[in-house]
Amino acid sequence: MARVVVDVMLKPEILDPQGQAVQRALPRLGFEGISDVRQGKRFELEVDGPVDDAALARIHDLAESFLANTVIEDFTVRVESDDAVAEAVK
Amino acid sequence: MARVVVDVMLKPEILDPQGQAVQRALPRLGFEGISDVRQGKRFELEVDGPVDDAALARIHDLAESFLANTVIEDFTVRVESDDAVAEAVK
Amino acid sequence: MTARIGVVTFPGSLDDRDSRRAIRLAGAEPVALWHKDKDLKQVDAVVLPGGFSYGDYLRAGAISRFSPVMETIIEQARAGMPVLGICNGFQILTEAHLLPGAMLGNDHLHFICRDQKLRVENAETAWTGDYTAGQEIHIPLKNMDGRYVADEYTLDMLEAEGRVVFRYLDFNPNGSLRDIAGITNEAGNVVGLMPHPEHAVEPLIGTGRTDGLPFFTSILKKLVTA
Amino acid sequence: MSRTPLDTVEHAAATPDVELPWAELGLKKDEYERIVEILGRRPTGAELAMYSVMWSEHCSYKSSKVHLRQFGEKAPENDVLLVGMGENAGVVDVGQGYAVTFKVESHNHPSYVEPYQGAATGVGGIVRDIIAMGARPVAVVDPLRFGAADHPDTKRVLPGVVAGIGGYGNCLGLPNIGGEVVFDACYQGNPLVNAGCIGVMRHEDIHLAKASGAGNKVILYGARTGGDGIGGASILASETFDAESDSASGTGKPRKRPAVQVGDPFQEKLLIECTLEAFAEKLVVGIQDLGAAGLSCATSELASNGSGGMRVILDDVPLRDSTLSPEEILMSESQERMCAIVEPDKVDRFLEICEKWDVIATVIGEVTDGDRLEIYWHGEKIVDVDPRTVAHEGPVYERPYARPEWQDALQADDAGKLPRPRTSEELREQVLKLVASPNQASKKWITQQYDHFVQGNTVLAMPEDAGMIRIDEETGLGVAIATDGNGRYTKLDPYTGAQLALAEAYRNVAATGAKPLAVSDCLNFGSPEDPAVMWQFAEAVRGLADGCRQLGTPVTGGNVSLYNQTGEVAIHPTPVVAVLGVIDDVSRRTPVAFQEEGQLLYLLGDTREEFGGSAWSQVIHDHLGGLPPKVDLERERLLAEILIAASRDGMIDSAHDLSDGGLIQAVVESALLGGKGARLIVPDGLDAFTFLFSESAGRAIVAVPRSEEVRFTDMCRARDLPATRIGVVDGDAVEVQGEFVLSLEELREAHENTIPSLLA
Ligand SMILES: Nc1ncnc2c1ncn2[C@@H]1O[C@H](COP(=O)(O)OP(=O)(O)O)[C@@H](O)[C@H]1O
Numbered sequence A, B: 001m002a003r004v005v006v007d008v009m010l011k012p013e014i015l016d017p018q019g020q021a022v023q024r025a026l027p028r029l030g031f032e033g034i035s036d037v038r039q040g041k042r043f044e045l046e047v048d049g050p051v052d053d054a055a056l057a058r059i060h061d062l063a064e065s066f067l068a069n070t071v072i073e074d075f076t077v078r079v080e081s082d083d084a085v086a087e088a089v090k
Numbered sequence C: 001m002t003a004r005i006g007v008v009t010f011p012g013s014l015d016d017r018d019s020r021r022a023i024r025l026a027g028a029e030p031v032a033l034w035h036k037d038k039d040l041k042q043v044d045a046v047v048l049p050g051g052f053s054y055g056d057y058l059r060a061g062a063i064s065r066f067s068p069v070m071e072t073i074i075e076q077a078r079a080g081m082p083v084l085g086i087c088n089g090f091q092i093l094t095e096a097h098l099l100p101g102a103m104l105g106n107d108h109l110h111f112i113c114r115d116q117k118l119r120v121e122n123a124e125t126a127w128t129g130d131y132t133a134g135q136e137i138h139i140p141l142k143n144m145d146g147r148y149v150a151d152e153y154t155l156d157m158l159e160a161e162g163r164v165v166f167r168y169l170d171f172n173p174n175g176s177l178r179d180i181a182g183i184t185n186e187a188g189n190v191v192g193l194m195p196h197p198e199h200a201v202e203p204l205i206g207t208g209r210t211d212g213l214p215f216f217t218s219i220l221k222k223l224v225t226a
Numbered sequence D: 001m002s003r004t005p006l007d008t009v010e011h012a013a014a015t016p017d018v019e020l021p022w023a024e025l026g027l028k029k030d031e032y033e034r035i036v037e038i039l040g041r042r043p044t045g046a047e048l049a050m051y052s053v054m055w056s057e058h059c060s061y062k063s064s065k066v067h068l069r070q071f072g073e074k075a076p077e078n079d080v081l082l083v084g085m086g087e088n089a090g091v092v093d094v095g096q097g098y099a100v101t102f103k104v105e106s107h108n109h110p111s112y113v114e115p116y117q118g119a120a121t122g123v124g125g126i127v128r129d130i131i132a133m134g135a136r137p138v139a140v141v142d143p144l145r146f147g148a149a150d151h152p153d154t155k156r157v158l159p160g161v162v163a164g165i166g167g168y169g170n171c172l173g174l175p176n177i178g179g180e181v182v183f184d185a186c187y188q189g190n191p192l193v194n195a196g197c198i199g200v201m202r203h204e205d206i207h208l209a210k211a212s213g214a215g216n217k218v219i220l221y222g223a224r225t226g227g228d229g230i231g232g233a234s235i236l237a238s239e240t241f242d243a244e245s246d247s248a249s250g251t252g253k254p255r256k257r258p259a260v261q262v263g264d265p266f267q268e269k270l271l272i273e274c275t276l277e278a279f280a281e282k283l284v285v286g287i288q289d290l291g292a293a294g295l296s297c298a299t300s301e302l303a304s305n306g307s308g309g310m311r312v313i314l315d316d317v318p319l320r321d322s323t324l325s326p327e328e329i330l331m332s333e334s335q336e337r338m339c340a341i342v343e344p345d346k347v348d349r350f351l352e353i354c355e356k357w358d359v360i361a362t363v364i365g366e367v368t369d370g371d372r373l374e375i376y377w378h379g380e381k382i383v384d385v386d387p388r389t390v391a392h393e394g395p396v397y398e399r400p401y402a403r404p405e406w407q408d409a410l411q412a413d414d415a416g417k418l419p420r421p422r423t424s425e426e427l428r429e430q431v432l433k434l435v436a437s438p439n440q441a442s443k444k445w446i447t448q449q450y451d452h453f454v455q456g457n458t459v460l461a462m463p464e465d466a467g468m469i470r471i472d473e474e475t476g477l478g479v480a481i482a483t484d485g486n487g488r489y490t491k492l493d494p495y496t497g498a499q500l501a502l503a504e505a506y507r508n509v510a511a512t513g514a515k516p517l518a519v520s521d522c523l524n525f526g527s528p529e530d531p532a533v534m535w536q537f538a539e540a541v542r543g544l545a546d547g548c549r550q551l552g553t554p555v556t557g558g559n560v561s562l563y564n565q566t567g568e569v570a571i572h573p574t575p576v577v578a579v580l581g582v583i584d585d586v587s588r589r590t591p592v593a594f595q596e597e598g599q600l601l602y603l604l605g606d607t608r609e610e611f612g613g614s615a616w617s618q619v620i621h622d623h624l625g626g627l628p629p630k631v632d633l634e635r636e637r638l639l640a641e642i643l644i645a646a647s648r649d650g651m652i653d654s655a656h657d658l659s660d661g662g663l664i665q666a667v668v669e670s671a672l673l674g675g676k677g678a679r680l681i682v683p684d685g686l687d688a689f690t691f692l693f694s695e696s697a698g699r700a701i702v703a704v705p706r707s708e709e710v711r712f713t714d715m716c717r718a719r720d721l722p723a724t725r726i727g728v729v730d731g732d733a734v735e736v737q738g739e740f741v742l743s744l745e746e747l748r749e750a751h752e753n754t755i756p757s758l759l760a
């Protein structure tokens, strides 16, 4: 069994009020030096069987048609290996 | 400038209604072979200046006290290098 | 004769009963439709009601859009059947690409419930015939994900083609681009909006105004005289 | 996970010397010994789990029971109570064949730890109580208390709590029609998150938590059982937070971090719909929601209330986490679950309905003709108890109580001696300061995060005096509800404070034109192990019970939340009282807002120099001392009758009760809501200050159309209710003649900006 991670973020041109709210709170918490914050979603999918190219392609389709709304969001799909060093797939 | 990513996920023992809703929808979309889905948050922080250990430690504190509620959530902090191969920090 | 107007119940629909009541008060016959049925029971028009279908857990409307009933509705809407999406229904229509753009979380990050002033921009659609263009009305608004966004090209096109049906007046409650509260498709049969006309059909109830009733009388007239 | 050896009943009997961790589970030594005595052997681990959660303060009311009895003993003669205390919620007859059930519950500690989820699951829990009675939930209310408005931690807790209540209630499709928001430093480490729900059904649809009929099946349905919140509500609600948890900076989180539950409102919405469908087809013999103490509570209560026993196969409980031990399954407080008793030949249909709504449903046991609750795991018996000893025969404590020695000094510190404004200018400034103070300021920033309109039956919602819901479209029959509590008054005098809370909620309901019928309450106090707190509790209960008797409104049920304290410091004693009323035709309802210029303003009731515990004493002098306003319940009753008659006969167009902040607060609210000002004249015999700020109880202001003036004043005179003409609805300012003028604009800014600027 392997874990595939799909990260979904708002496209850069779309206003991200959640990220902004975090950023605005930073000075109050004593944080300086962070020039931008964006907040998105992370999906962890536990895949039965091997995560080969075909499986990844299907997950890519899933992300494109379902997990993300590509009118407003970008996404990446990657396999998360055990040592948690992620490998970029897209 | 560097990007630090904070991933916040519900602890494994905590109910994740969002992930469940996605998972239950999969068969209807013709997807098989995904045994579990969890949905969490991804924060992308653009950090001015070098991301040294001190900076990471501060972001770790930020995540612990503000971005996540550690009563129900776990988090990881990592620097995202340009080739998008992330390095696990925690 | 009267018209049969279907109201779909998705799991998590909340205003399905209220929409049926509004249809009844307008003099049409409400017909309950179930998300798992492809069959539309020969209705003449469909309302997708407000609520939090599937909890809106992924994105508002994202899961419902794939339900069996939507397959038929998408097909029929393309063929000209009038469809009204209210709030969650509007979100479903954008997710189903029957209407352009997308709905995002309110810019202030809170749920908001208020009596909202709107201007009717287009009184020619299947659902707005009983209004006049430029008319100002008050309709309750209540949502978490009411921020309408689309790219500049789409927004320009919507405006050029007169497809912005309602705009927020005095106060933009969610950060919708160009104050857009509701839009229609090219043919004018599919309309989506965030405010809730079905909650403004009886004096004394809710805000006590009846500014929402014309939605339901408009469609009735259109169907009966058609 | 295989546990060796399984602690079966047989094993327990054979190993009497094994020590179980009763102390860790919150039991006292003598309680443990009683369990051993009841069973005639040591309990198994699973039995101990059940007893420990069911005998916790939260579930057993062991400290409060002896006092709560008064609600029954002193209950007024009445013909409205269809189901009284002891069930999930009381049921009241509202006429035309309709019954209404309502209840208020607390979720205080969990909301401090995780404000969003704590508050959300609080709503979820109370809604399930209402469904379990057979009713469709039609509205929620949320009385809330937070620490100081400008304390940094309030910025963490309040927005989370409000978002949680809204997030859950909005998603369920329940209009939120009322509540309270009160700030006081005493709630800093112990915010009070109370949530109430009203449900409506026909008389014949009332259901009870009762497992009867041998052979009937026990069906668990809803969410899968997980490890979240194990011992959560029970153990959590029974312990005091550490003093250090409230760090000086305020941004610190509580040190104690027990597992909290996450709510799934979508699942609960499905649960409501499928349960109501099953009720409609008469498939359900008995039903119980799973709240605190989860399956332990549901199975033992169902069995204890029923005629027979019950056998449960724990292996059949659908799990979210397969590693859970049987003890954990029994204690789990996973949300959005219900337990129904169904006749065998109706099981298939019941399961079908659940499937229609995508709700998991599983037969986990059956009713037996014995009188034992037996629970099996892997084929072995791990629980064999008399369910009554678990559910209903828990320990009862007569905790010592004593009037604290500081009470006299507190009462002697008379607020009447505080310096009063000396000039008109000062008076004007104090009015502005009062209406802008966090407790008196508009709560719109909060309440607009709640859906008021869903279900299409909301007649009145906040900021009206009471929320009102139409329950029959044809006849216009409606119900109204108001919740009130004043910790400051109650601290000064718990007996009177509780009666003032009752009187205010009663008055609020009557102000809308509805007739008050019945009462529910949520009693929030500090540690019962402190005799001073116990005295406050005893006095408050006595006051409430006496008050309900006098007003003729029975208590139908309620909730007790103890241990609301940080270290040695308890919250103000805070009984929150909900009054339910009925109105034959909602079109006669009376709103708070001024409707028309030229209408005459009348003050009903007597105004005395009463400033103890007042908003004025708090806002201007940061003072709490003296005695609270006097209560005259006969007068309250008369006032209510006049308000109801005036509304029914169309003699008044608006009404607003007077409470904290006094007359000026009420006038400002009515003016701002209606967008119409008022010209006031200080009546003979009163000075302007007392006229504006006194908090004498038993009062309201009404706006009377000129054409009705004679009829209205005649009625008041005939009934002996003082009615004083104090001015007229007019213009776009509030003017007190000879004193000051405040434009609506200036008032609105003062009244509406406070909360957003503190929280947004
Ligand atoms: N947390 C809340 N949720 C819903 N309504 C609220 C809340 N807090 C206050 N309200 C509403 O705001 C209005 C004013 O509240 P309050 O001043 O406490 O009323 P009163 O003094 O008449 O009891 C009431 O309608 C009350 O129900």
Ligand SMILES: [Mg+2]
Pocket (backbone or CB within 6 Å): D464, D465, D466, D508, D656, D657, D659
């Ligand atoms: Mg009031």
